Amino acid sequence: xxxxxxxxxxxxxxxxxxxxxxxxxxxxxxxxxxxxxxxxxxxxxxxxxxxxxxxxxxxxxxxxxxxxxxxxxxxxxxxxxxxxxxxxxxxxxxxxxxxxxxxxxxxxxxxxxxxxxxxxxxxxxxxxxxxxxxxxxxxxxxxxxxxxxxxxxxxxxxxxxxxxxxxxxxxxxxxxxxxxxxxxxxxxxxxxxxxxxxxxxxxxxxxxxxxxxxxxxxxxxxxxxxxxxxxxxxxxxxxxxxxxxxxxxxxxxxxxxxxxxxxxxxxxxxxxxxxxxxxxxxxxxxxxxxxxxxxxxxxxxxxxxxxxxxxxxxxxxxxxxxxxxxxxxxxxxxxxxxxxxxxxxxxxxxxxxxxxxxxxxxxxxxxxxxxxxxxxxxxxxxxxxxxxxxxxxxxxxxxxxxxxxxxxxxxxxxxxxxxxxxxxxxxxxxxxxxxxxxxxxxxxxxxxxxxxxxxxxxxxxxxxxxxxxxxxxxxx
Numbered sequence: 001x002x003x004x005x006x007x008x009x010x011x012x013x014x015x016x017x018x019x020x021x022x023x024x025x026x027x028x029x030x031x032x033x034x035x036x037x038x039x040x041x042x043x044x045x046x047x048x049x050x051x052x053x054x055x056x057x058x059x060x061x062x063x064x065x066x067x068x069x070x071x072x073x074x075x076x077x078x079x080x081x082x083x084x085x086x087x088x089x090x091x092x093x094x095x096x097x098x099x100x101x102x103x104x105x106x107x108x109x110x111x112x113x114x115x116x117x118x119x120x121x122x123x124x125x126x127x128x129x130x131x132x133x134x135x136x137x138x139x140x141x142x143x144x145x146x147x148x149x150x151x152x153x154x155x156x157x158x159x160x161x162x163x164x165x166x167x168x169x170x171x172x173x174x175x176x177x178x179x180x181x182x183x184x185x186x187x188x189x190x191x192x193x194x195x196x197x198x199x200x201x202x203x204x205x206x207x208x209x210x211x212x213x214x215x216x217x218x219x220x221x222x223x224x225x226x227x228x229x230x231x232x233x234x235x236x237x238x239x240x241x242x243x244x245x246x247x248x249x250x251x252x253x254x255x256x257x258x259x260x261x262x263x264x265x266x267x268x269x270x271x272x273x274x275x276x277x278x279x280x281x282x283x284x285x286x287x288x289x290x291x292x293x294x295x296x297x298x299x300x301x302x303x304x305x306x307x308x309x310x311x312x313x314x315x316x317x318x319x320x321x322x323x324x325x326x327x328x329x330x331x332x333x334x335x336x337x338x339x340x341x342x343x344x345x346x347x348x349x350x351x352x353x354x355x356x357x358x359x360x361x362x363x364x365x366x367x368x369x370x371x372x373x374x375x376x377x378x379x380x381x382x383x384x385x386x387x388x389x390x391x392x393x394x395x396x397x398x399x400x401x402x403x404x405x406x407x408x409x410x411x412x413x414x415x416x417x418x419x420x421x422x423x424x425x426x427x428x429x430x431x432x433x434x435x436x437x438x439x440x441x442x443x444x445x446x447x448x449x450x451x452x453x454x455x456x457x458x459x460x461x462x463x464x465x466x467x468x469x470x471x472x473x474x475x476x
Contacts, residue, residue: 026191031184038176045172049165050139054127057141057158060088065156068092069147072154078102088158089138092145095119095153107134109159115142119155122146129162137162205236212240271296325464328355329389331365336387339372345381352389358464359441367437370430371396371457378455386450394459397450411447434459 068075075092083090083102092100093111101108110133114126122144132138138159145154211217271292278284284292329352336350375385378400386397403411412435431447434457438445443461450456 023188023192026194027184027188030187031180034176034180034183038173038180042169042173042176046165046169049168053139053160053162053165054141057088057127057139057160058125058143061141061143061156061158064090064158065143065145068156069145072100072147072150075100075102079104088160089132091157091159093119093142093155093157095155107132107136107138109133109138109140109157111142111155111157115140115155115157118142118144119153122153130159132159132161137166205233208236208240268296268300323358323360325356325358326361328357328359328364328394328461329353331361332368332387332389332394335365335368335372338369339376339385342373343376343379343385346376346379347382347384349384349386351387353391355389355392355394355461356464357441357461359461363437364441364461367434368394368396368459370434371459374398374430374457375400375455386452392460392463395456396459397452397456398454399450399452400454402449402453403447403455408447412445 064078067077071077072092075090078090079102083105089105089107089109090102091109091111093115094100095116097116099111109130112130114128118124118126119142125144126140126142128140130138130140139162140157140159142155142157145156147154274284274292275289278289332352333350336348340346340348372385372387375396375398379385379398380400383399385399386395388395412431435445438459438461441461443459445457445459448456448458
């Protein structure tokens with residue numbers, strides 16, 4: 001058995017769900033519109049029919065006033081047949097209150113003060129609605145009537161039953177109500193279907209989110225439209241692709257880091273085991289323990305450097321934590337100073353033009369230092385490192401063995417080591433950090449062959465906007 005209580009949850013769902021709200025709002029909007037239109041139509045029709053009836057009664061009064069003025073006692077020969085043809089009731093009211101009626105009339109009306117005022121003043125006319133002797137409702141019109149030689153004023157009072165008008169208005173009201181219900185129901189159904197089509201992409205998005213939550217699979221949704229919901233779907237798919245790409249990079253970083261960390265950890269473990277075994281047996285020759293400890297210290301340094309590089313690469317791909325307007329040339333100059341200490345036998349040919357950017361000076365200096373360290377590492381003794389900043393572009397060229405064509409596409413990959421670099425110290429993350437930092441600042445970096453035969457690195461960073469330059473000038 002269906003009860004109101006059993007239907008309440010369904011009704012609550014209809015109101016609370018977006019699809020139900022579409023149907024409800026559409027139905028209410030149409031209901032209010034139809035109600036306002038129906039009420040206006042009913043009122044205007046009622047007034048028009050009433051004005052039409054008054055006009056017809058006034059016309060009948062004008063026609064009958066002439067014969068009645070010639071024969072007041074006989075009412076101009078009018079009888080019930082003539083009045084029935086005109087669908088009217090006639091009463092002649094004298095200013096002293098005397099009333100003359102047509103004999104044989106089935107229903108009579110009793111004139112009131114309004115009609116008496118017309119009889120006495122002989123000015124204007126009056127209209128009103130009143131009850132007749134048969135209990136019916138009548139529309140009553142009174143016009144002045146004067147008779148020559150008679151010292152009294154008269155009012156010709158005509159009445160007509162309003163029942164046909166009321167019947168017509170009732171039919172109109174019922175028709176408006178029926179059409180209102182029909183249109184409201186149709187609007188609710190159309191609103192429900194429209195809501196269903198609108199909500200479908202949202203449900204697909206919700207299902208996709210639930211699927212990701214339950215299965216951890218980043219599955220995009222289909223795009224069926226070019227409207228706002230289509231944009232929402234495309235945005236969701238973009239987010240899914242970004243998450244998938246971020247997850248793949250994270251997995252690759254973890255796998256590569258695990259592989260790279262395993263080598264120094266294994267070597268350290270072997271050396272520590274040798275020291276532990278020597279503590280018990282004294283098998284190591286004199287000076288071996290010192291060499292092993294030095295080896296462990298070097299491995300710890302490599303391990304710390306690797307962890308630091310991994311932490312640098314794990315940061316978000318945005319400039320954080322405090323970008324500021326700065327002259328990139330001063331950052332490069334500081335990095336060159338550090339590189340000169342690491343390559344005392346090298347000559348640094350430096351030419352720097354100012355280039356104002358918005359960035360984080362510490363991370364940028366580390367990126368430039370990594371490029372210079374790479375040049376120091378592979379430059380021959382007594383070689384020259386060329387550092388040039390012109391038109392916002394930084395170039396660093398060395399005179400080392402250069403980069404093989406097969407290595408150029410992978411030179412900025414994490415942990416990538418070319419055959420020439422496998423026996424040199426380093427973590428294989430330096431150039432990855434450079435690319436990561438430059439991309440985070442909205443620029444680019446690429447590797448190529450230098451004219452001297454060595455490696456050539458080119459870096460570009462976008463110029464600072466005008467407001468940032470104004471802030472930099474104010475600080476200066």
